[in-house]
Amino acid sequence: MQTLPLAITKWFKDQRWSLHPHQQEVFERSAEKSLLLIAPTGGGKTMAGFLPTLADLMCERFEGLHTIYVSPLKALTADIRRNLMRPIEGLGLNIRVEDRTGDTSQTLKRRQRVDPPQILLTTPESLALLISYEEAPKIFSGLQRVIVDEAHALSESKRGDQLMLALSRLERLAPNMRRMALSATVDDPRALANEFAPHPATTHIVLADPGPPADIRILSSANRAPWSGGGGRYAIPDILKEIANHKTTLVFHNTRAQAEIFFHHLWMENESDLPIGIHHGSLSKDARASVENAMVNGELRAVVCTGSLDLGIDWGNVDLVIQVGAPKNVKRLVQRIGRSNHRYNAPSKALLVPANQFEIVECVAALEASGTYALDKTEKAGEPLDVLCQHILIRACSGPFDADELFEEMRTVGAFKETTRRTFDECLDFCATGGYALRAYDKWQRLTQRPDRLWQLRDPRAAARIRMNIGTIQDTDTLKVKMRGGGRTLGEVEEAFAATLTPGETFMIGGQIVKYEAMRELTVQVSRSQSKTPRVAVFSGTKFATSLELSERILRILNNPEQYRLPEQANSWIDLQQSFSEIPKTDSILIECFPHDGRCHACLYGFAGRNAQQTLGLLVTHRMEKLGLAPLGFVATDYATLIWGLEQVDSWPQLLNSSTLREDLDGWLAGNAVMKRTFRSVSTIAGLIERNSPQHKKTGRQATFSSDILYDTLRKYDPDHLMLKITRREALAGLVDFGRIEEMLERTKGRINVISLAHVSPLAAPMLLEVGKVPIYGEGRERLEAETAQILLRTAGLE
Amino acid sequence: MHVDQMNTYSFTLNKIILQALSSGALWVESEGLLCVSDLHLGKSDRIARRLGLMLPPYESTETLSRLGEIIEQTKPRLVLCLGDSFDDLEAEASLSQAERDTLNTLQAGRDWIWIAGNHDPLPLSVGGQCMRDFSINGLVFRHEATDALFEVSGHYHPKHRIKNGRSRPAFIHDERRVIMPAFGLYTGGLSATSSEIRHWFPNRAIAVLCGGATPMPVPL
Known part of the structure; x- marks a missing residue:
């Protein structure tokens, strides 16, 4: 058992801080190979994580890298550094603490490789990059500790898999290394610990007292909430009042676009000039940093933000969290609420602002769920082989390697513990030769095996390109937005959005309205504008799936509103739905058909969860296409599919x-848009195609071609290729959820209730503005395109 | 052969009727001439050699098989490849025996001209004649556009999209010139509204969208 050095105990006393029992326990067990601390926000998790490091560094002079701290967010590392410097300075320790993220300057990054600090704060991607350097063995040889913060968030995605592979490499380079994971409350701590x-080692779990329940209203x-839309504009006067009544408020939105619009309107109605800022991931690094600093210095009364501020950032003064729009995931809600009143023993305070009538019901359901601590489950799709392929390439960048050794290493990662040597060899072959049935690349293999059986890059210069593409976050191509005439960068928009802009059009970014001028060398040039009707930049952002449990709750509430304390306006909205159409039931499928915007719409209420509703959309439109019904697109939510x-x-x-749907399942799997999207993401991660390339940046000419072409070519000539196998498996596990569709069909036993309406119903209205629409490229769209061509010709007088 | 039963878009350049096919090929019936541009054969080989990326190595086979289909339909007297037929000279050397055999079969019984491109300066080692440019009946065919009148060229890989549609490879033409889309499978594209392409069409031009059931003309 470890005991805390006296100087640290004394310093704690001087600060009038006392050690929480879980912090004490973590320290006592700090010699263990692997630890997991689960504590609520405000429970001093990060301090608990760093205490062993401070104690180590206090007792002996240590040269080189001692501790790596990994967090999912860049913003978090800056924040942690500030908090860590306090005890370090207070204790008079001579310790260097440095960030290393995508925002760190090249000069500093280079210096860190030669002369690393004792404590390095980084992200999974930057860590993967660091182990790809030839100096990796030297940098990490003395490494003692790795702290993984917000482990629950990382474990849900491929970023976590990439991190775990990096740790398996570090384990080899630094056999003394001990790991500690810090996590917010999760439903299955054992699963997280095992991962x-x-x-085959095990992780000891330290559970902190969860603290008093949050105060959520x-x-x-x-004002009446609208039928549809996500902005929450109607509530701006109420929100301004709340901001005025609290010290500091965080106003969360589910998407960046919503945050932008809301901020704009909030600013226009902000008559008492409260200082309010905006923060989201598409803003420039400088813009984000200045808001973060103003926030820490207490200069802002509120920040309108998105997930970029989502995880554990320690905002001391925040005493209210407002969530605009229904929290799509209860776990996220509880974590967001953790932002406020950052004192362990005081309840945190949060206000939910439903953006439309349906969301009032969603919020009531979410509140009920959070009260009972029924947190959502997250599901993952087996061994992420695309991440493994990337790891093999990263390993090759750092120097020649032995395949047996790498195989052993990666099998220590939970997600790959069942991976067979055959599968590993298939991934290695893909990295080396492309893995094609036609062995075309004998001369130009990416990796070659030397006579001593070690694998290495054929062309060492390839390392630079591989490094440019490290990471598993599928960011869509974005373009920088700059003020014309060499002005500063305002932020980024997606390429697809930029392509739709015509000169003179206005849009919002960073809370200001700008006018599109021109595209120059891959930056969007803009000028200031006074327009009252700007467009909103599209960010595909993250789509959250509501848990199935939440969908079921909502169905119960809709059917028995009297048993729940709903606001009056929600009750009358449900009454209206009842009289205009019907309320969906559990034992039949309600389909509302109505014309809208010149198209035939049908809304299918299955309440089967987003994955299943999406699959249903794909299968039904596939069949509609076959029957000549010319579908144009669909969109799915957790509750319904709108076609x-x-x-x-x-x-x-x-x-x-049911049987025709199943019959179609295989046929559709091959050709649909979701598969192509999955293929794009998988083959980018695995290194088949590049997200970033030096050429692309230079010329701005579209030198690349669509990954859809590669997908179609592989399907035709090499249907058993590894990338197609991974794509199929991922689509089946993550997107299909055919089981739930069958459950739904079983539950409803063929009872379908089709209602024809003159216009959209209250319940279907929010679907019209839902993001994530899936276009169907078939007969319908060709007909429309041909019509457009006719109109253009006629207008030009060329017909 | 007569191809008006095929779906084509016809226009004239110096009084000669040209037909744009939805596949991106150009058919000049009066001369029995089939023209395709920017095949970029061997592109995957060049990418592997230069960038270390290993794309599915099937694009030359697929491009030649699509070209074969159009030759089958039009039965041309002369096939004209308008430059950048090979992604570079080494890529030409990389063609597999099967691909060479296919090319030989396509060339049998007709004239075949390779026009020099910026990727594939002449001469080439495969069958067929190599030329810098080619003139017939007052039309001139070359890889990159010049100020000359009545010119057919390629090089830019023009693409265009209209409302309700996707970005498609496109012919761009006015009464003076036509710029052809790339025929090769792994070829990106340049927006037809970009200044590089617009430069050649100071006035009104037509974009003919390819890849659908029929070629679709729209004003640019």
Whole structure:
């Protein structure tokens, strides 16, 4: 058992801080190979994580890298550094603490490789990059500790898999290394612990007292919420009042676009000139940093933000969290609320602002769930082989390697503990030769095996390109937005959005309105504008899936509103739905058909969860295409699928037949848009195609071609290729959820209730503005395109 | 052969009727001439050699098979490849025996001209004649556009999209010239509205969108 050095105990006393029992326990067990601390926000997790390091560094002079701290967010590392410097300076320790993230300057990064600090704060991607350097063995040889913060968030994504592979490498370079994971409350601590341990070792779990429950209310506004839309504009006067009544408020939005619009309107109605800032991931590094600093210095009364401020950032003064729009995931809600009143023993305070009528019901359901601590489950899709391929390439960048050794190493990662040598060899072959049935690249292999059986890069210069593409976050291509005439960078927009802009058009970014001028060398040049009707930049952002449990709760509330304390306006909204159409039931499928915007719409209420509703959309539109019903697209939420097209559909029982749907499953799997999207992401991670390339940056000419072409070519000539296998598996596990569709069909036993309406119903209205629409490229769209071409010709007088 | 039963878009350049096919090929019936541009054969080989990326190595086979289909339909007297037929000279050397055999079969019984491109300066080692440019009946065919009148060229890989549609490879033409889309499978594209392409069409031009059931003309 370890005991805390006296100087640290004394310093704690001087600060009038006392050690929490879980901090004490973590310290006592700090010699263990692997530890997991689960504590609520405000429970001093990070301090608990760093205490062993401070104690080590206090007792002996240590040269080189001692501790690596990994967090999922860049912003978090800056924040942690500030908090860490306090005890370090207070104790008079001579310790260097440095960040290393995508925002760190090249000069500093280079220096860190030669002369690393004792404590390095980084992200999974920057760590992966660091182990790809030839100096890696030297940098990490003395490494003692790795702290993984917000481990629950990382474990949900491929970023976590990449991190665990990096740790398996560090374990080899630094056999003394001990790991500690810090996590907010999770539903299955054992699963997280198992994933975190270097297999077959185990992780000891330290559970902190969860603290008092949060004080969460739903805003009751005198203004009526609209039927659809996500902005929450109607509540701006109420929100301004709340901001004025608190010290510092965080206003969370589910998407960047919503945060932008909301901030704009908030600013216009902010008559008492409260200092309010905006913070989201598409803003420039400088813009984000200045808001963060103003926040820490207490200069802001509120920050309008998105997930970029989501995780554990320690904002001391925040005493209210406002969530605009329904929290799509209860776990996220509880973590967000953790932002406020950052004292362990005081309840945190949060206000939910439903953005539309449906969201009032969603919020009531979410509140009920958070009260009972029924947190959402997260599901993952087996061994992420694309991440493994990237890891093999990263390993090759740092120097020649032995395949047996690498195989052993990666099998210590939980996600790969069942991976066979055959599968590993298939990944290695893909990295080396492309893995094609046609062995075309004998001369130009990416990796070659030397006579001593070690693998190495054929062309060492390839390392630079591989490094440019490290990471598993699928960021869509974005372009910088700059003020014309060499002005500063305002932020980024997606390429797809930029392509739709015409000169003179206005849009919002960073809370200001700008006018699009021109595209120059891959930056969007803009000027200031006074327009009152700007467009909103599209960010595909993250789509959250609501848990199935939440969907079921919502169905219960809709059917028995009297048993829940709903605001009056929500009750009358449900009554309206009842009289205009019907309330969806558990034992039948409600389909509302209505015309909208010149198209036939059909809304299918299955309450089967987003994955299943999405699959249903794909299968039904696939069949509609076959029947000549010219579907144009669909969008799915957790509750329903909205399909639109050129033709009226009246064969719903036939379209929703369980055996035809199953029959179609295989056929569709191959050709649909979701598969292509999955292929793009998988093959980018695995290194088949590049996200970043030096050429692309230089010329701005579209030298690349769509990954859809590669997908179609592989399907035609090499259907058993590794990338197709990974794509299929991921699509099946993550997106398909065919089981839930069958459950839904089983539950409803073919009872389909089709209602024709003159216009959209209250319940379907929010679907019209839902993001993530999936276009169907078929007969319907070709018809429309041909019509457009006709109109253009006629207008030009060329017909 | 007569191809008006095929879906084509016809226009004239110096009084000669040209037909744009949805595949991105150009058919000049009066001369029995089939023209394709920017095949970029062997592109995957060059990318592997230069960048270390190993794309599915099937694009030359696929491009030649699509070219074969159009030759089958039009039965041309002369096939004209308008430059950048090979991604570079080493890529030409990389063609597999099967691909060479296919090319030989396509060339049998007709004239075949390779026009020099910026990727593939002449001469080439495969069958067929190599030329810098080619003139017939008052039309001139070369890889990159010049100020000359009545010119057919390629090089830019023009693409265009209209409302409700996707970005598609496109012919761009006015009464003076036509710039052809790339025929090769692994070829990116340049927006038809970019200044590089617009430069050649100071006035009104037509973009003919390819890849659908029929070629679709729209004003640019």
